[in-house]
Amino acid sequence: MIISYSRKLVFVHIHKTGGDSITAALLPMLFRSDIVLKNDLQAWLQKLRLGRSHPELAALRKHSPAVAIAQVVPAEFWASSFKFAFTRHPIGRTVSLYKFALRKARERRRFVPRNAWYLSPPGRRTDPLHWHSVEAFLDTESFSDFIRHPLLQNDLTMRPQWHSVSDGTGRMLVDFVGRFERLQEDFHEVQDHLGLPRTTLEWRNSSRDVIAATIKITTEDREYLADRFRVDFDHFGYDPSIDS
Numbered sequence: 001m002i003i004s005y006s007r008k009l010v011f012v013h014i015h016k017t018g019g020d021s022i023t024a025a026l027l028p029m030l031f032r033s034d035i036v037l038k039n040d041l042q043a044w045l046q047k048l049r050l051g052r053s054h055p056e057l058a059a060l061r062k063h064s065p066a067v068a069i070a071q072v073v074p075a076e077f078w079a080s081s082f083k084f085a086f087t088r089h090p091i092g093r094t095v096s097l098y099k100f101a102l103r104k105a106r107e108r109r110r111f112v113p114r115n116a117w118y119l120s121p122p123g124r125r126t127d128p129l130h131w132h133s134v135e136a137f138l139d140t141e142s143f144s145d146f147i148r149h150p151l152l153q154n155d156l157t158m159r160p161q162w163h164s165v166s167d168g169t170g171r172m173l174v175d176f177v178g179r180f181e182r183l184q185e186d187f188h189e190v191q192d193h194l195g196l197p198r199t200t201l202e203w204r205n206s207s208r209d210v211i212a213a214t215i216k217i218t219t220e221d222r223e224y225l226a227d228r229f230r231v232d233f234d235h236f237g238y239d240p241s242i243d244s
Contacts, residue, residue, distance in 0.1 A: 001035075002026060002037075003060075003069065006034055007030065007034070008080060009026075010078070011084060012069065012165060012174060013062055014063065014085055016096040017085075017087060017088045017161075017180045018086055021183070021201045023036065025199050037064075057072055065164040070173060082176070082190075082193060084174055084175060084190055085161075085178070087178075087179060087232070089181065090160075090161070091243045091244065095217070095244075098215065101133040101137035101146075108129050133151075135151055144216075144220070161229075161236070162235050165177060176193070177236070178190065183201060
């Protein structure tokens with residue numbers, strides 16, 4: 001998530017839509033006073049930095065929806081800023097979440113520096129082993145079981161993307177919605193609108209190569225996901241008969 005007062009932009013980061021690549025590309029063009037949330041550790045540090053001066057902003061997270069951001073930033077800034085997000089085919093996005101959960105489960109069991117953070121008091125609250133998606137992955141043996149796991153029924157990672165860019169009345173809150181499927185081209189459109197030089201995106205936090213050949217999507221899975229994400233298929237025009 002990015003709130004840039006210097007560039008007058010708000011980036012709503014939806015899970016598994018290439019948001020880390022977009023954030024990395026915009027970061028060199030922002031100022032220190034801008035708010036950029038890339039991970040849980042940074043969100044915790046941001047909370048310390050904001051302190052008592054902006055407690056409302058300290059409550060925001062990497063994947064906060066547009067309605068939550070609109071409630072805490074100045075109304076005049078929200079009205080004048082360029083607000084954008086990226087979406088992804090719901091089935092392809094769910095497959096990516098499944099691969100991501102596998103990758104995080106594996107990483108969490110390795111001896112890597114980042115895992116030291118999860119031993120700290122604030123880090124324990126954001127430990128991937130306690131994420132619903134990772135818990136669901138560890139508790140199931142197939143993609144079919146994973147998507148139906150009780151922990152994912154109300155989890156933010158499986159929330160329809162429409163909920164991240166609209167308000168409670170169904171009104172769109174952002175000015176532009178790009179597509180993961182044409183990430184580079186649509187990001188260029190964002191850069192052109194903001195008057196920024198065009199840059200080439202680098203893949204960040206990708207799970208594309210994880211167990212790519214072993215996920216089987218049944219007809220029942222496709223029907224289940226088509227029903228679960230009906231609002232995304234309706235509003236963003238994706239075809240539920242294909243995967244991405």
